[in-house]
Amino acid sequence: MPFADRLLRFLSEFPLPPPLPESVQAFSPYQDPTPLGLFTQFARQYYTGNQPRVAVLGINPGRLGNGRTGVAFTDPVALAAWGIENELPRRREPSSEFMQAVVTAMGGPAAFYGQFYLGSLYPLVLLRNGLNYNFYDSPVVTAALWPTMQQGMRQLVEEVGLARHAAICLGRRNGQYFTRLNEELGLFEQLHILDHPRYLMQYKRRHLADNVAHYVETLRSAGNVGNMHQG
Template sequence: HVAAQIQLLGLLGEGQTHVGPQDFDKGGRTGVAFTDPVALTDICGIGHSLPKQRRELSSEFVYKFIGELGGPTPFYEHFFLSSVYPLELTHAGKNYNYYDAPALIKVLWPDMGLSLTQQAEQLNLRRDVAVSLGRRNGEFLRKLNDELGLFDRIEVLDHPRFLMQYRRRFLTESVARYVEVLGGLIA
């Protein structure tokens, strides 16, 4: 994508895994954000030697809306899935979001700014808009963007894992919301 100078729309989550350090999700094991080994093989058609595991909730949701947007090929021609802070954080053996402690935010803020700037510049992300996957993540992405001025605006969608874990009975509506917002940004 970069070589062709295509501008991709950044969809930015908060970071890697939420299942457990030994059970990577959201690209921690595959290297593709929000993509578990099952989706990598069965949906994206990319072979690998990673062990198949149960579907990860975020990945399952993401590939539902990707399917509604035409599938992986057309989706990845328009979008880049990544994270505001792309490294996995753990505390006491459990996953930890960068925004879970003010002291952690303060320490990571410069690296988060650097990571976001590098992604925007080196990957030629669109500058008119970026999308936060997760409301709490969106609060911090907006603050970071206010400092850096990388994007004209930040759209915020509920986090895929939140939707699957706490709003699953509204799955059809949640997928439709993602399709409406994301489809509208590439129309």
């Protein structure tokens, strides 16, 4: 089964949690026809072939980017730029703007997604009072989701097919949890932790070119090791 089909099965079958503490609600973009349809089109265009991808993982999806498009760190404007036409409102999402610049700097979506899987440690949208919520914002929510996160990461590596030599974490605080997951599961030989795109766009936007260049350097370094291992 091709990488795209294994990934589609993983995301569309990822289970909704039982009721969560702190009035947090989860929803799956992959059980909603519009984002599922867009992601299916995207995956079949860009996650082609069967090669292992290097994981590039954020926290959990936001409602206005991945929640609408089905594609991590990709708002409707970026999705259209990658050739996936959509009828969604053309509202920009800062993390998506940043990652669009990174993907462009690395040669465009075909080159980027042929080598990397861009996703999240927890692949479902979390909301509280209608606003985005991070899985680590409350220890009791983290604890409630942790077993499913462990299982999901195992599946991504062992069943979907991620490279094991390295993975990239988006977000310093997210990195604490990714590190803990990796220590518990032993999935990746090396973790590279980068500042989160939203943080960089909110607080370091004037250094956008430098921050994109740092991302590209880190991603190329992790990807090149993979090419050496496969070659």
